[in-house]
Amino acid sequence: MNWQIHxxxxxxxxxxxxxxxxxxxxxxxxxxRNAWMVLVSMATTAxxxxxxxxxxxxGTVVYVMGAEAWNITLPSGLSWPIRIILEVxxxxxxxxxxxxxxxxxGAFFSLRFMDKFTGLEKFSAxxxxxxxxxxxxxxxxxxxxxxxxxxxxxxxxxxxIAFWRDRPEAxxxxxxxxxxxxxxxxxxxxxxxxxxxxxxxxxxxxVARMLHMGYAEKIALVFIVVSxxxxxxxxxxxxxxxxxxxxxxxxxxxLLVAVxxxxxxxxxxxxxxxxxxxxxxTVVPWTIIVMGVLSMFIGVTMAVIQKEMKRLMAYHSVSQxxxxxxALGVGLLSLxxxxxxxxxxxxxxxxxxxxxxxxxxxxxxxxxxxxxxFYSAGTRNLxxxxxxxxxxxxxxxxxxxxxxxxxxxxxxNGFVSKLLIYQSTFAVYPLLAVAALVTSVLTLASFVKVFQxxxxxxxxxxxxxxxxxxxxxxxxxxxxxxxxxxxxLFPGWTLSHLVxxxxxxxxxxxxxxxxxxxxxx
Amino acid sequence: MTGNAPxxxxxxxxxxxxYAILFERNLIKIAIGITLLExxxxxxxxxxxxxxxxxxxxxxxAGGTRTMVLPTPQALTLTAIVIGxxxxxxxxxxxxxxxxxxxxxxxREIRRLRG
Numbered sequence: 001m002n003w004q005i006h007x008x009x010x011x012x013x014x015x016x017x018x019x020x021x022x023x024x025x026x027x028x029x030x031x032x033r034n035a036w037m038v039l040v041s042m043a044t045t046a047x048x049x050x051x052x053x054x055x056x057x058x059g060t061v062v063y064v065m066g067a068e069a070w071n072i073t074l075p076s077g078l079s080w081p082i083r084i085i086l087e088v089x090x091x092x093x094x095x096x097x098x099x100x101x102x103x104x105x106g107a108f109f110s111l112r113f114m115d116k117f118t119g120l121e122k123f124s125a126x127x128x129x130x131x132x133x134x135x136x137x138x139x140x141x142x143x144x145x146x147x148x149x150x151x152x153x154x155x156x157x158x159x160x161i162a163f164w165r166d167r168p169e170a171x172x173x174x175x176x177x178x179x180x181x182x183x184x185x186x187x188x189x190x191x192x193x194x195x196x197x198x199x200x201x202x203x204x205x206x207v208a209r210m211l212h213m214g215y216a217e218k219i220a221l222v223f224i225v226v227s228x229x230x231x232x233x234x235x236x237x238x239x240x241x242x243x244x245x246x247x248x249x250x251x252x253x254x255l256l257v258a259v260x261x262x263x264x265x266x267x268x269x270x271x272x273x274x275x276x277x278x279x280x281x282t283v284v285p286w287t288i289i290v291m292g293v294l295s296m297f298i299g300v301t302m303a304v305i306q307k308e309m310k311r312l313m314a315y316h317s318v319s320q321x322x323x324x325x326x327a328l329g330v331g332l333l334s335l336x337x338x339x340x341x342x343x344x345x346x347x348x349x350x351x352x353x354x355x356x357x358x359x360x361x362x363x364x365x366x367x368x369x370x371x372x373x374f375y376s377a378g379t380r381n382l383x384x385x386x387x388x389x390x391x392x393x394x395x396x397x398x399x400x401x402x403x404x405x406x407x408x409x410x411x412x413n414g415f416v417s418k419l420l421i422y423q424s425t426f427a428v429y430p431l432l433a434v435a436a437l438v439t440s441v442l443t444l445a446s447f448v449k450v451f452q453x454x455x456x457x458x459x460x461x462x463x464x465x466x467x468x469x470x471x472x473x474x475x476x477x478x479x480x481x482x483x484x485x486x487x488x489l490f491p492g493w494t495l496s497h498l499v500x501x502x503x504x505x506x507x508x509x510x511x512x513x514x515x516x517x518x519x520x521x
Numbered sequence: 522m523t524g525n526a527p528x529x530x531x532x533x534x535x536x537x538x539x540y541a542i543l544f545e546r547n548l549i550k551i552a553i554g555i556t557l558l559e560x561x562x563x564x565x566x567x568x569x570x571x572x573x574x575x576x577x578x579x580x581x582x583a584g585g586t587r588t589m590v591l592p593t594p595q596a597l598t599l600t601a602i603v604i605g606x607x608x609x610x611x612x613x614x615x616x617x618x619x620x621x622x623x624x625x626x627x628x629r630e631i632r633r634l635r636g
Contacts, residue, residue: 144597151604158611168622169633175548175615176634182555182608183542189562189601190535196594197569243634 026121087141250371
């Protein structure tokens with residue numbers, strides 16, 4: 001028997017084991033704890049990459065928890081699935097790879113960054129619980145299971161955001177995030193209730209096969225779109241994002257960025273795979289597009305006026321989420337019409353999905369560099385920083401790469417995905433592309449400001465003793481830098497091998513259903 | 522009509538919870554609002570699984586009747602209750618920390634993060 005069939009379960013089991021063994025490993029002292037953290041995060045990344053390879057090679061992978069065999073989705077000839085099923089298609093596997101790389105970088109970075117603080121075994125336990133929750137949301141094929149993993153991820157992140165609990169701001173940010181994400185989790189649960197009441201099933205594929213639009217489905221859709229947009233920080237509900245991202249320790253923020261992508265994943269999984277063409281009207285796609293445009297524009301305008309480095313970057317996450325929402329909203333808009341799909345819809349989806357990996361990588365890197373500046377210089381206030389380029393050359397170098405990528409300067413990966421988004425949204429409505437371009441310009445402006453005030457300029461007396469950050473933090477940052485450089489150098493390979501299968505899997509509703517429900521139905 | 526009464530109760534609890542979260546200014550009351558929201562979601566699941574005249578969904582204990590209430594929502598609700606307990610405990614502990622830091626429970630005064 002091939003052990004690789006258990007990869008979907010391993011992707012959840014490895015970080016979960018990592019979480020619960022962390023306190024034990026913490027007993028062995030600092031070295032054991034750090035070794036355990038590195039080991040588990042590397043193993044998780046390896047499992048996710050293997051899983052992705054398997055999905056690309058052999059199509060959608062299903063894994064049934066608690067059955068006699070791993071692949072019996074419909075036991076004893078029943079026509080509906082009754083067990084917990086993990087369903088991994090190319091899009092989920094892609095998201096899992098992206099998330100696990102961000103987690104790896106965050107783990108490396110946190111080894112030394114958190115060194116000054118106590119309770120680190122709890123920190124690594126929560127860190128891996130957050131990874132488990134994120135991967136669970138991305139790999140599950142079951143709506144209720146999605147809710148459970150959403151709650152696991154949320155509860156772990158409350159603890160991590162408030163980790164510096166002697167800082168009032170951190171507790172305040174955690175409380176805000178907690179109110180928002182508990183409400184959104186309850187909305188998801190209510191939506192699950194609606195689906196269960198209508199179809200006696202909570203499996204996404206089973207519900208999708210039986211779905212026909214009625215009032216209950218529309219209410220459930222509203223609940224899900226509102227709650228998951230709230231969780232990923234789209235504009236009308238974005239107030240928690242800057243607080244939580246700015247107050248969490250930098251290694252955690254890097255991971256939180258990836259976790260917000262998991263909510264985004266859930267949103268699009270529901271829209272594309274659960275509802276698909278039966279979304280019917282253009283109301284939902286346009287809601288998502290408008291939300292995206294607002295997020296882009298409001299996020300970036302708020303970012304320009306910020307004086308605190310991490311808060312500024314956090315507002316940029318709101319604006320980058322807007323790009324992804326807009327692109328995938330355009331994809332959703334053209335779902336019914338094969339001609340429109342071929343003309344611009346598929347390009348938009350490729351752009352959006354490519355932007356997911358780009359965004360996670362460079363935004364994670366930016367937060368890590370901000371954390372490195374905070375670690376060395378002791379402040380994140382742009383009015384106090386200055387002249388760090390001479391003192392921290394490696395960090396400066398990586399900041400420049402990440403800033404160029406997020407601003408979409410031509411050779412970098414951000415440019416490729418943004419170009420795809422401009423092209424495709426222009427075909428739908430030119431104003432969308434204009435909004436995206438203006439946002440991009442403002443993004444560049446605000447990062448020029450950060451670079452100029454924090455890294456350039458005359459050396460300041462207060463920062464005389466500032467040195468480059470320790471090697472393990474540089475290692476965490478270089479993981480993301482290497483990915484960005486690779487994506488920059490090989491955009492063609494990335495688009496055809498990484499992004500296109502994911503976009504195809506997202507559009508292919510029938511394939512998603514038949515992987516669980518069997519063919520010919 | 523009476524068959525739909527439980528759903529009406531779910532709706533009332535839901536809106537009470539949302540009202541408390543949106544308009545109350547005391548952190549404890551906001552926490553109560555969140556637990557009300559959880560209660561309404563749990564009640565919704567239980568009501569959805571109810572069948573009139575049904576017995577407990579355990580095959581050997583059901584006796585002669587053929588109607589049973591649905592077991593799945595009960596399992597879902599148990600999970601949701603446990604999760605809700607954990608969130609409520611964490612929520613209240615954060616409220617305690619906030620009170621220690623700020624010396625107040627009024628949300629209008631706990632706003633060091635803005636802009």
